[in-house]
Amino acid sequence: MQLSRKDLKEFLDAKVHKYNTPEFIETDPIQIPHLFQKKEDIEISGFLTATISWGNRKSILKNSAKLMDLMDRSPHDFILNHDQSDLENLNGFVHRTFNSDDLIYFIKALKNIYDNHRGLEPIFTVNSTNDSLQPAIHKFKSIFFELPHQKRTQKHISDPFKNSAAKRINMFLRWMVRNDYSGVDFGLWKDIALSKLSCPLDVHSGNVARKLGILKRKMNDAKALSELDTNLRQLDPVDPVKYDFALFGLGVFEKDGF
Template sequence: MAGLSPRISMTKAELKEFLNAKVEEYNHPKFLEDDPLQVPHKFALKEDIEISAFLTATIAWGNRKSIINNANKLMDLMGNSPYDFVMAHTAEDLSELSTFVHRTFNGIDLGYFVTSLQNIYLEHGGLETIFTQYQTKDSMQPAISEFKQLFFELPHQNRTQKHVSDPKKGSAAKRINMFLRWMVRDSSTGVDFGLWKGIAPSKLSCPLDVHSGNVARKLKLLKRKQNDAKALQELDKNLRKLDAVDPVKYDFALFGLGVFERF
């Protein structure tokens, strides 16, 4: 069934078979050739992977080639040692970041992100600790809201807050959900990292954007028209019916069908 153009009205079993085949096709190292996830794959140290992944996910909107180029530029600005840079940076180091820009994310935002990440590791035990501590029984969305509160506990410009989404304010929080997928899902296929062992993949949510949303609607996994927090809840519920243990593996299928196959 993998090579067929799917009928829109498939049975649940047919839909699962079709999507599982697409997951197998795209959850593969070749996926990294055009994906921003290639950037954190350049690192071996856990904290370097976390920080590079978080910053890459933060700027992951727009043209994918531009995202990859700018994420690599960002790593170069940090001496390709993001954790060392975050923990030991000086005011002069921060000033060298001031020229960075990706769409509406600029040097002011980047300077705050670096300062806040240092605070996260010094005062809160690091990124993994926060998300693990505030997870609920069946969702990571409350933890994302809590993370945003802690991330902006230092003095900052209001403009910077828009670069971290808050599910409690109705956002689907696509970029942080994508970052969590990268950190939590197992590494057996060489794509995601499986670094954070204290969070079950069953709690993850699909990074919902225009591509995955449109495909999900065509496959009748999603009725809601907006790509917001309520749509994410609906998609979560339907993907967990297909695989309760690893529902966000279907991100590969929805994304691949939308971006590569123009489904």
């Protein structure tokens, strides 16, 4: 499907208008952080939910809700004040390859971040560049794993510097940074420009982007993400990642039927 730049923008803008609505929340993992009002609860629940957002969507929602229940529906308080018995209660949690050992380390790492690094937001704010959050994701991973840990747990946070598209953490960053004024994304992190966000590139958005001619690279990796970001920023330099709603909606809800 080859469109002129003007027609492509109009087409995608219409799809953003269609899908960037409160109804989107009903079937999306973003519904989990929407259970909370406190900034830190939204951040932590969003981060953990994004971490396990792969595979069957019903399973993602079920296990994310279960995780919030295990944290007494107060994730920030749980992170800061848990004891050993609280951690033992997490034993048996599993989502695909993310198991309770991984979860327990994530709890400890998040406590370290809130106790010693002033929380999640400053890490990404300070370590972003003029036009990208990908270096900040790389730095975040190094901070996150600065405590003793099992090597296997590292696979649950992607690193753009190792050519990963880092879909899940880019999705989390969209949730936190982007204010869409329609009640879907939160816009909690005010000191990061929307223009620095990268599209959460996965099989659905990648296939649609290729069909539209805004992505040529066949692999969904960091190089493909850079190519897609460049093209989306040409369509909207201020809020390029709004097109994630269009690409995802076309791929999942319309099954590429365009």
